[in-house]
Amino acid sequence: MTDTDIANDPEIATDETASLIASNKVEGTAVYDEDGEKLGSIYNFMVDKLSGQVEYAVLQFGGVFGLGSDYYPLPWDKLTYDTEQGGYVVDVDKETLEAAPRYSAEEPPAYDQAYGERVYGYYGLSYP
C-alpha cells in the first residue's frame, strides 16, 4: 500500500497515516517475529508525560512459544511497523524474549531510571 492509498482511504486515515498511528489502534496490534510468525500483541505503551516520547511498547504474548502471559516492555526502537502484515515486527529472537524483563499485572515495575536502564540495557540500548 502506498502513502497515497493510505491518505485516500478514509477508514485508514482515521487511525493511521503515512507516518502517524493512533494510540488506540496500536493497542491490540499484532506483533510478529522476523520470520513472520505471530508472537502476540501490543498491550499499551508508556509515554513520557513531559516530552511525549514513547519509551516502551508493552507486549503480551499470551502463552505462545513458552512466553508467559506477563507484560514485556520493549524499547520503542525494537519495533518496526510492517504495512504488508499490518502489524509490528520485533527485531528480537525468541530466546532473547524468553529471558527478557517482564512483569505480572500484580507486580508492575516502578518504571524509573533504574528500570529503564535494565530494560534498555537488556536489548543493547542506552536508556534516554
Added chain:
Amino acid sequence: MTDTDIANDPEIATDETASLIASNKVEGTAVYDEDGEKLGSIYNFMVDKLSGQVEYAVLQFGGVFGLGSDYYPLPWDKLTYDTEQGGYVVDVDKETLEAAPRYSAEEPPAYDQAYGERVYGYYGLSYP
C-alpha cells in the same frame, strides 16, 4: 502525591509513574481549562511510527461550552498533566478552542506535513 507514593501504589504504578503514563490510561482522561473547569477528554493520540514521538493529543469536548463533538488535535506541548486533578490542563482559552482545527469521524484529515503546519501554527508552534 509524591513520586514515592506513586511508586508504592500498585494500582497507580501499573498505569502511571512519576514521569511515564500508559497510553490506555491517557485515553478518556479528563481535560480541564486553566480555571479547573472540565472541558472534555482525550480521545487518543497520534504517534510518529518511526520516532515514537507523540505529535498530537486528540480531544473530544462532547458539546460543552459550544465546542462540538468533533475531534480536536492538539500539539502535545499544549497539555500539562495535573496530578491534583488527575487530568490534563490545556493551556488554551475557550475562544481559541472554538475556532481551532477540528474534524469529524467521517472526514478525518490526512495528518500530513501541511496539516501539521496548520494545527501547530494555529497554536503558535512550529511543526517538528
